[in-house]
Amino acid sequence: MATSLAHDAGGEVHLDADELGALSMQFRGAVLSPDDPSYDEVRGVQNLAIDRHPGLIIRCSGEADVIDGVNLARERGYALAVRSGGHHVGGHGSVDGGLVLDLRDMNGVWVDPANRTVHVQGGATWGQVDRETQVFGLAVPGGVVSTTGVGGLTLGGGIGWLHRRWGLACDNLVSATIVLASGELVTASEDQNPDLFWAIRGGGGNFGVAVDLTFHAHPVGPDVALATVFHPIEAGAEIVPAWRDLALSVGDEVTTRALYWSMPPVDELPPPVQGRDVMIVAALWAGDREEGQEVIDEFTRLGDPLFDMSGFIPTYRAFQAGFDTLTENLHSYWKSLYVDELSDEVAAYVHDRALDRPDPAVLIHMPIMGGATARVAAEDTAFGDRSAPFMLSFDGGTRDPAAFGTVRDWVRESVEGARALRGARGAYLNFSADDATDRRVIEQQYGANLERLQAVKRMYDPGNLFRVNNNIEPA
Secondary structure, eight states: EEEEEEOOTTOEEEEEEHHHHHHHOOOOOEEEEETTTTTTHHHHOOOOOOOOSEEEEOOSHHHHHHHHHHHHHHHHTOOEEEESOOTTOOOTTTOOOOOEETTTTTOOOEEEETTTEEEEEOOHHHHHHHHHEEEEEGEEOOOOSSTTTTHHHHHOOOOOHHHHHOOGGGGGEEEEEEOOOSSOOOEEEEESSSHHHHHHTTTTTSSSSEEEEEEEEEEOSSEEEEEEEEGGGGGHHHHHHHHHHHHSSSOOEEEEEEEEEEOOOOOTTTTTTTTOOOEEEEEEEOOOOOHHHHHHHHHHHHOOOOOEEEESOOOOHHHTTTGGGGGGSEOOOOOEEEOOOHHHHHHEEEEHHHHHSSTTTTTEEBBOOOOGGGGGGGGTSTTOOOOEEEEEEEEEEEEGGGGHHHOOOOOOHHHHHHHTTTEOOOOOGGSSSGGGGGGHHHHHHHHTOOOOOOOHHHHOTTOOOOTOOOOOOOO
């Protein structure tokens, strides 16, 4: 009996029972249709606002499954999405009606401590990388939580807690093994397919499936000095400018950000901050431990806090996972932009928006950039211009589906208002819900690199098989 699976105008899946059975024999990983009992559990991504129904999901077990999956999508014209961690707020890891190659079972991590390199399969998360590297006192610059997928974050850039000391995740990429739209398996590095290597460092998943990535690792911890200081949200008007001045004065060993948020009323949190609207100063020292304490102490002296969790934490790995549970089970919509100066005007605008957040789960955070990140020239990687000293990210979130529209509208209004401020530009596309298809934002972010990115796209994916990802093709 024929089974008509979900439909998508970009490439619908139609398979009968015999074809499904044949695919299940061909692939070593599980092949899931919407009739499979585990389908609903597997299809979900972190952002609950993304509720897509792929026509077929293949839980790839290795490179052979990825190659055959890419060939299947190309030959049958299926819309294709690739899932590593499933974190991207825009839902790039899924597609209605099409084929999803789910890499989560490809999550091996191997560390070479002598050469300080780390070999990572494309479906691993940063928490899995941290688990292996921290045993040797090493780390690869990742994101801001440990559940993020390595592949997606790296290909989109990779801002986190180590970017001032060691650069973006993509800056630490040594090589990657890529399955192209043709089904060919190639290596991208400085010596092999260098144009592809340039493009995947910030150009997103436009060029193929990253099944393996090799990184430089750096000595970090395992115990690290950090500041995590909670202030009343109203104090942000005074503390953010003071934090800005301090952040600009310290060395590259410090990566820091200021956040406006609301703490849930849960017992896992310290009583002084349970259920409170807060402004948080967070900073991580990625240098010599004894030198770090003095610098970190400066971040604890910015005002009269509700609670101070600063000090040494046993492992960088633990710090990286510290906010994992507080960011789960949300309907999310994020937008970001860079500013040439976190002026008093910009700080006041952000503070006013923070006091007007429509939901407790809405987060505004302001990472400082610069450091090692800014020492890479705009043309050296696809990521583009890195000169802005600060980012603003308006991370809309709610646990109430009925409130999602209000949260989304607030984020859009906040970013449009911020874009009118002096020195605001671009976006960090890993933190942006739908900016990946906004021509204005794409052109601002990639700048002079966009034309070269489009040329690499036409070379390696002439049929635009990987169209679910960032739209770098001409409008």
